[in-house]
Amino acid sequence: MWLKETSQEERKTLFAAFVGYGVDAFDYMIYTFMIPTFILVWGMTKTEAGYIATGALISSAIGGWLAGILADKYGRVRILQLTVLWFSFFTFLSGFTHSPEQLFVTRALQGLGFGGEWSVGSVLIAEMIRARHRGKAVGLVQSSWAVGWGLSAIAFWAVYALVEQQTAWRVLFWLGVLPALFILYIRRNISEPTVFRATQERLAKTGQSSHFMLIFKPGVLRVTVWASLLATGMQGAYYSVTTWLPTYLKMERNLSVLNTSGYLMVLIAGSFAGYLTSAWLSDRLGRRRCFMLFAVSAAVLVTFYTQLPITDAAMMVLGFPLGFFLSGIFSGMGAYLTELYPSHIRGSGQGFCYNFGRAVGSVCPAMVGYMSSTMSLGVAIGYMAVGAYALVVIACLALPETQGRELAEAAEPTA
16 A cells, blocks of 8 residues: 555656566576476586576675666666676576586576676665655565566476477577567666766766765674675575576476476565565564574575475465565665665665675585586575575674665764
């Protein structure tokens, strides 16, 4: 119902960002469904599969930080268009690869745009929406990840049902380029937020700079460090589970392609509900309390899902709450990082913290692949995820609460 209180410009921006992030999710998550195919067709090892996932995440961290810096300098909307075009093109190009080495290169280049899209899009939405609805708005956009993930699962099932496995994976990569045309059209009709325009005018009049290194100055550095660790824990746990879950279901639980898709759709449905619920809770309970609640709950559920000898039916039931807490924890992240920094370094601060977390957290899928050579894949996933969620709780205890903060009033972050 809160959407009724937003303006047409706000709703238009929300819709564009929602679809854009959904396409982002489709292009990234489609790779996780293809790992068993690459193991069969190319003889790729699980360690190599983890390296490819990690390479894309590390490059996305670099892309996210660069996009944040450029967004502070050239504007949110302009850089957002560039990032969408970039990751769509290299997803398409991945369909022409013939070896793990080639795929590593195209996925790494795709990651530059993938990381940039979130960094710029979340700042754009958070600056556009008024404070009392900011958490819900950013969470709503975040929920489109579940939509894009769900569409990738449906596309995976449909294409593999119609096309031979040796060709199906190429078709899925090629599909990743199509939605970008629609997104680019919408982006051109979105204007820069008032807060950003006012900041640019003030900087021009006073001759001040918005240099990205300001996020490391005394008084700001502590916030930057702990916010980066918060993002590291969230993403390390998330990527450890989602990168390897399709492989775990197929190779350790011996589920077919059809059954694997069914289990994942339950997980994805839970993710969508988690995004929306957490977005509401983030505005009601506060950012930090919501993060800690979801981190502890997700850690418990990952342990049940991967460590205990439960039946396939129990796995299906647990899939919904697992997706709920695994994904829902991210809903308040965009609003929280936006509220921690003033406008002139907001893109740089948010881009660095979230993508530092992505870079360090991206090591987790590779570590899971490495650990699975001496233990079961499920046990490796569980150990990595629980450790990462413990880091989330510690970081929350060290950071300030920003619920309800007006961006125009926040000149400096709270140490």
